[in-house]
Amino acid sequence: MPEVIFPGPEGRLEGRYHPQKESDAPIAIVLHPHPQFGGTMNNKVVYNLHYAFYNMGFTVLRFNFRGVGRSQGEYDQGVGELSDAASALDYLQSMNNNSKHCWVAGFSFGAWIGMQLLMRRPEITGFVSVSPPANMYDFSFLAPCPASGLIINGTADRVAPPADTTSLVSxxxxxxxxTITHEEIEGSGHFFEEPHMETMIDGVTGYVKRRLTESTR
Structure with a gap:
């Protein structure tokens, strides 16, 4: 998978870009967890989401937010990170002008950023939010939420308690x-430790495939 460097608001951003052969393949970006708590684009959940989308026929980009890995800049409380995500989507779209579907997936902090990106970009047709930290961040900006999507979390999540996620979904x-679809992985913590990772990815894959099938009818 090619490493890519593309321009961001504060300098270059480092990513991994995985194109399909079809020029009209759907596109997806995958956003990583909190930069100040070890979050990078190589996080296990992010990595697995990336390949799940690729295996469903998406051209996929995951990248490091500013100040992570070889991405320039420094942590900016989510404000700059949202701008980074917008730049990443610009880059992905510039390489895939014929794509009819655009998805955003994020894990934890990345889910919060992804939902904000959704509000800014009407071309996003679907989202996947994995373990959204509804206890730490205000999601009230989703009024109204402009696209249907999947929210998925573990019932034993101690970082982002399930009750807060359920309240957000409600x-x-x-x-x-x-339509907001909510799936809970029984017994899983925040990071979907084995054997829960496969269950979570199966849930995401099933959901996205259903949506893609519906859109072609």
Whole structure:
């Protein structure tokens, strides 16, 4: 998988880009967890999400937020990281002008950034939020949430307690015109330690495949 360097708001950003042969393949970006707690694009959940999307026929980009790995800049409380994600999507779109579907997937902090990107970019057709930290960050900006998506978390998550995630899902489900699917992985913690990783990825794959099938009918 080619390493890529592309321009971000604070200098270069480092990523991994995995193109399909088809020029009209759907595209997806995958966002990593908190940079100040060891989050990088090579996080296990992010890595597995990346390959799940690729194996479903997506052209995929994952990248390091500013100040992580070889990405320039420094941590910016989520504000700059949202700009980084927008730059990553710009880069991905510039290489894939014929793509009809655009998805964003994020894990933990990356899920929070991904949901904000959703609000900025009407071309995003679906999202996957894995272990969204609804106890740490305010998600009230999702009013209204502009696209349908999947929220998936573990029932034994101590970082982002399931009750907060359920509350977020309940608020989003009150909105008209979108469908929020919520899946809980029984017994899994925040990081989907084995054997839960495979279950989580199977859930994501099943959901995205259903959505892609519906869109082609």
């Amino acid at each position: 608020k989003l489900k009150e909105q008209k015109g979108i």
